[in-house]
Amino acid sequence: MSLPGLTIIGESINDSIPSTHALFEARDLDAIARLAQTQAGLGAAYIDVNVGPRAPDYMAEVVRAIQSATTAPLSLDSPDPLLARAALEAYDPAHGVPILNSISPLRMEMFELIALKPFRPILLASETVRDGMEIPCRTAEETVAAAALLLDAAHRHGIANHDCILDPGIAPLGTDTENNIHRLMGALRIIRDDPAFTGVHLSVGLSNFTVMLPPRRADGSPIRSALASAFLTRAMPLGLDMIIGSVKTPYTLLPEGHPALQCFDECLAADGFDVLERVQAFCE
Secondary structure, three states, rough: OOOEEEEEEEEEEOOOOHHHHHHHOOOOOOHHHHHHHHHHHOOOOOEEOOOOOOHHHHHHHHHHHHHOOOOOOOOEEOOOOOHHHHHHHHHOOOOOEEEEEEEEOOOOOHHHHHOOOEEEEEEEEEEEEEEEEEOOOHHHHHHHHHHHHHHHHHOOOOOOHHEEEEOOOOOHOOOOOOOOHHHHHHHHHHHHHHHHHHHEEEEEEEHHHHOOOOOEEEOOOOOOOHHHHHHHHHHHHHHHEEEOOOOOOOOOOOOOOOHHHHHHHHHHHHHHHHHHHHHHHHHO
C-alpha cells in the first residue's frame, strides 16, 4: 500500500519466498509475470527480481517474461556479477532505468556493468571490509564510512547522487541484541545532515525488520505492520524515501502515543536484551 513520499520496490519475486521458489522450480514464467503485474497494479514503483542461485540464462528469461507483462521498471537483484550482467543484457530500457541490487564494499567490480546499460545502484552500506573480508558494521559511523566509500566509487563511474540508493541495512527487531536499530537510526541522522549525501535516496528491506515476529496478537491487532509503520514514522523524517517491501502491507505514519510507536521508541532507549523484552511485551 502506497504512502506519500515512500517509493516501494515490490519484494514478491524473490527465491527466498516459498511460493515464489515453487514458481521458479516449475519454471512457471506466466505466473511470475502475473505476480509482477499484481505488484505494479497495487502501487509498486519497481519490481524486484531475485531468482536465487540459478543460471544467468534463467535470470534473463525471467526479466524478459516480466517486461512482456508490465511496464514497471525492475530492480535486478543478485550479488552474482554473472546474473546481474545477464539481467542487464536482457533488460529493455524502454521501461525506465533499472535498479541494480546491490553493490557492497567487496563487490565494487559490479560498477563496471554500467558499461552495458545505465542503472541506479543500491549501495549496501551495512558491511565494511577488514583484512579482505566483509564484516557487519557495528556503529553508525562505520555505516556512514561504508556509504561514503561506495558513493565515491559510484561517482568515479559517472553515477550522480540522485541515481544512488543507500541501504544502511536493517536487522530483525525481534532478535536485535546488538543495537542494530541504534546503528541504523544514527546512520540515517548523520547522512541527513552531511551535504556530501545530498540527493541520495535511502532504502531498507523493510520486511527484514519484523521477519521473526508473529503477524498479529491473540486479539487480532497487528504486530508486523504496526512496527514497520513505527519505523517509517521515525525514519522518513530522517530521509528514508524507499523500501523493498510488500505492496499489500498497510504502511502508515503513526500518531504520537500509538502503542507500536511507543514500543519502537522504548527499543531505541533500551540496550541489548532489554530490546527483546520490550518487543516481547508488545507482542503479548
